[in-house]
Amino acid sequence: MIAQQHHLPTQVYYTSAGPQVQIPLQQVPMATAVIVTPVNFGPHAQHMICPHCGSHIKTTIETETTWLTHAFAIGLILLGCILCSCLPYLMNSCKNTSHYCPNCNAFLGMHSTGPCK
């Protein structure tokens, strides 16, 4: 004998074809129920749909040095590699990268530096 289990709530949609019972909705935690899909921005320009103007764009990027960039440079100097100390400034992966929409110039997001990759 199969016990009648009470599952997740179902939503019933009434269309011209008659009522249709949908598959039980997955319970989504509130934190992830965001309308705008988060984009993982990398250190390079990337193709995406601008959430501001809706255009399919390739982001324009601006890199900027951060305290981490300087920290790496100082660390390399302390390690005795003075010539290497300019490397963090040459590597985009050691900087913050801001992504902008070339169409509407909206700020779309930022790639923050973790440890240099």
Ligand SMILES: [Zn+2]
């Ligand atoms: Zn845009």
